Amino acid sequence: MFRNQYDTDVTTWSPAGRLFQVEYAMEAMKQGSAAIGLRSKTHVVLGCVNKANSELSSHQKKIFKVDDHIGLAIAGLTADGRVLSRYMRNECINYNFTYESPLPVGRLVVQLADKAQVCTQRSWKRPYGVGLLVAGLDESGAHLYYNCPSGNYFEYQAFAIGSRSQAAKTYLERRFENFTDSSRDDLVKDAITAIRETLQGETLKSSICTIAVVGVGEPFHILDQGTVQQIIDTFEIAAEQEGPAAEPDAATGRDTAAEQGTAADQGGSTDEGVAPMDI
Amino acid sequence: MPKQQANWSPYDNNGGSCVAVAGADYCVIAADTRMSTGYIILTRDYSKICKLADKCVMASSGFQADVKALQKHLAARHLIYQHQHSKQMSCPAMAQLLSNTLYYKRFFPYYSFNVLGGLDNEGKGCVFTYDAVGSYEKVGYSSQGSGSTLIMPFLDNQLKSPSPLLLPVQDAVTPLAEAEAVDLVKTVFASASERDIYTGDKLEIVVINADGIRREYMDLRKD
Numbered sequence: 001m002f003r004n005q006y007d008t009d010v011t012t013w014s015p016a017g018r019l020f021q022v023e024y025a026m027e028a029m030k031q032g033s034a035a036i037g038l039r040s041k042t043h044v045v046l047g048c049v050n051k052a053n054s055e056l057s058s059h060q061k062k063i064f065k066v067d068d069h070i071g072l073a074i075a076g077l078t079a080d081g082r083v084l085s086r087y088m089r090n091e092c093i094n095y096n097f098t099y100e101s102p103l104p105v106g107r108l109v110v111q112l113a114d115k116a117q118v119c120t121q122r123s124w125k126r127p128y129g130v131g132l133l134v135a136g137l138d139e140s141g142a143h144l145y146y147n148c149p150s151g152n153y154f155e156y157q158a159f160a161i162g163s164r165s166q167a168a169k170t171y172l173e174r175r176f177e178n179f180t181d182s183s184r185d186d187l188v189k190d191a192i193t194a195i196r197e198t199l200q201g202e203t204l205k206s207s208i209c210t211i212a213v214v215g216v217g218e219p220f221h222i223l224d225q226g227t228v229q230q231i232i233d234t235f236e237i238a239a240e241q242e243g244p245a246a247e248p249d250a251a252t253g254r255d256t257a258a259e260q261g262t263a264a265d266q267g268g269s270t271d272e273g274v275a276p277m278d279i
Numbered sequence: 280m281p282k283q284q285a286n287w288s289p290y291d292n293n294g295g296s297c298v299a300v301a302g303a304d305y306c307v308i309a310a311d312t313r314m315s316t317g318y319i320i321l322t323r324d325y326s327k328i329c330k331l332a333d334k335c336v337m338a339s340s341g342f343q344a345d346v347k348a349l350q351k352h353l354a355a356r357h358l359i360y361q362h363q364h365s366k367q368m369s370c371p372a373m374a375q376l377l378s379n380t381l382y383y384k385r386f387f388p389y390y391s392f393n394v395l396g397g398l399d400n401e402g403k404g405c406v407f408t409y410d411a412v413g414s415y416e417k418v419g420y421s422s423q424g425s426g427s428t429l430i431m432p433f434l435d436n437q438l439k440s441p442s443p444l445l446l447p448v449q450d451a452v453t454p455l456a457e458a459e460a461v462d463l464v465k466t467v468f469a470s471a472s473e474r475d476i477y478t479g480d481k482l483e484i485v486v487i488n489a490d491g492i493r494r495e496y497m498d499l500r501k502d
Contacts, residue, residue: 065362089362093355 011123021127022120025149028129029076034165034198035062037073037133038158038172038191039144040182043215044135046073047191049162049198050208063212067092068219069102069137071212075162076130076149084128088112105136109145109153117151131161135214142215160194167197184215188223192231204232290342290390291316294477295327296426297338298464299396300438301404301419305457305488308396309464310338310424311472311499313480323480323501330492332357335370335397336485337377340424341411342390349389352380370397374407374415381413388412392423397487404487419453426471426478433467461486465497472500 006012007020014020033051037044050059063073064085070092074081088108095103112132119125127149134145146161147153158176160168171194179187191211196204206229214220297310310327313320328338329350337353339346356376360368368376374395381389388411395407395415408421420438422430438453453460464484472479479502484495 086362089359093358097351097355 009123010120010125010127019120019150022150025127025129026131029131029149029161030163030165032075032077032130032162033060033062034160034162034168034195035073035075035131035133036158036160036165036168036172036191036194036198037135037144037146037156038176038179038187038194039135039142039156040179040184040187042142043182043184043187043213043218044137044142044144045184045187045191046071046133046135046212047195048073048075048210049195050210059208063210063222065212065220065222066108066134066136067096067102069214070105070108071135071214071220073133073135073212074130075133075165077128078130080128080130081132084112084115084130084132087115088134102138104138104140105134105143105145106138106140108136109134109147112147113151113153116147116149119149120151133159133161135212135220137214137216158194160198162198164198164200167200168194171197184213184218188213189231189235192228192235196235204235205229206232289387290345292341292390292425293321293343294425295340296422296424296430296468296471296475296478297327297340297392297394298422298430298434298467299338299394299406299408299420300434300453300455300460300464301396301406302453302455302457302460304398304402304404305460305486306336306396306398306404306406307457307460307464307484307486308336308338308394309468309482309484310340311426311468311478311480311482313478314343315477318476320480326483328483328485329354330485331368331373331395332370332397333367334487335368335373335395336487336492337393337395338423338485339391339393341392345389346391349380349391349393353377356380369400370395370405370407371399371417373397374405374417377407377409378413378415381409381411385412392427394421394423396485398489402489422467424478426468426475429471429475430467433470434463437463457486457488461495468497468499 006014010021033049035048037046046063048062052059060078065071066088091108091111092103116128119127132147136143144156145153146156146159157179158172175190188211195209206225210222211228212222294315295311295313299308308328312324314322314325327340328336330336331353357368377395393409399405406418406421407415408418409415420434468482479499482497482499486493
């Protein structure tokens with residue numbers, strides 16, 4: 001109703017105190033294919049679902065390396081994400097040049113958030129239509145941040161963004177307490193499982209997902225397809241042994257003999273904020 | 280008031296010599312580790328050699344503050360290249376970048392005399408030699424720095440191929456084997472240390488070949 005009257009301009013408030021253009025930008029982010037991130041004390045894993053326009057085209061690049069110790073996954077307008085990752089790379093390079101040390105993740109994320117905020121307060125600009133999951137390692141440990149188009153940023157233990165991310169979030173919520181002390185390999189397995197949740201029954205193959213890892217002694221890098229497929233194969237063997245599963249909403253935990261490391265139990269779900277910017 | 284002369288210079292010469300020799304499938308880059316100013320030795324253990332890319336190493340003598348700044352600049356540019364191209368810069372590409380970077384400061388130059396050594400895209404050794412403002416050439420061997428006037432004639436004697444007018448055209452790489460080239464470099468520095476006061480202490484040798492990069496050290500005269 002009233003939404004349409006106050007949504008022409010990013011610099012126009014609605015009577016309810018909302019900036020609709022910014023909220024629409026968040027919608028754009030929700031349309032993008034899913035990206036998930038989770039962290040332990042020493043490692044952070046990012047994963048995303050690859051979307052391709054058609055069988056003939058290559059899939060969109062959604063995970064970017066920013067520096068040896070920082071990487072990001074995006075959901076939403078890929079072009080915006082690409083531009084932001086270029087900005088982040090430059091910031092890291094410049095900081096390193098001046099201080100001969102890696103840019104702390106928290107600082108980069110704030111700079112990114114401030115950059116996003118500018119676009120919410122200039123009439124000749126538009127907000128970035130992309131949500132970023134920034135994974136990084138610095139002196140204070142492993143970090144996973146979520147930057148949204150509104151200019152807000154949050155630190156997470158685990159998070160998922162993009163379309164059908166709620167399924168992944170539900171899975172992550174159940175398991176996140178274990179993540180801090182997880183081993184690197186378990187973390188990767190959890191990431192792949194979380195991605196599977198978003199696929200809603202589609203077969204999980206290494207060609208439709210991308211996984212990246214950063215950790216202590218391990219610079220940020222994207223795992224190659226072969227490695228990912230191997231891990232997926234270990235699940236599938238486990239799933240077959242448990243019986244005909246393929247339950248998208250992670251009901252596999254209820255099957256017997258669920259000692260295969262990736263079985264998930266049912267649990268409660270969190271609430272999504274009303275006005276997205278107020279989370 | 281009579282015209283005043285500058286009583287301060289932004290430059291200083293920290294001395295030292297650098298050498299690079301290219302082979303069919305390897306490249307040897309070497310430099311001494313003495314850093315001096317005037318008649319004073321600042322340190323006997325300073326590396327003039329910098330790895331710019333997987334198969335590309337630069338040795339620079341001159342004003343080490345400018346050298347350091349130049350190395351950092353190139354390292355940053357290389358990172359950008361890697362982000363954009365998802366691969367390392369080749370030695371010839373780095374050679375061009377170095378030339379452009381030096382010329383960029385044509386009117387306040389980097390006081391840095393460089394030799395770039397590495398493997399080209401086919402795995403053949405290549406050496407590029409520069410002046411302070413970026414004029415460069417691909418050669419089979421080169422030396423720069425305070426000892427270069429002593430070293431270069433010796434290298435010419437040992438390595439220079441017959442006149443280019445002689446057919447067939449000879450390759451710009453030495454026919455020496457890797458071990459022979461390393462030996463030659465050691466001999467050359469030992470000789471230069473005898474007469475050049477700015478060259479000595481220790482010799483750092485870097486060898487690039489298909490297996491990767493290897494580092495070696497040799498003691499030189501400390502006087």
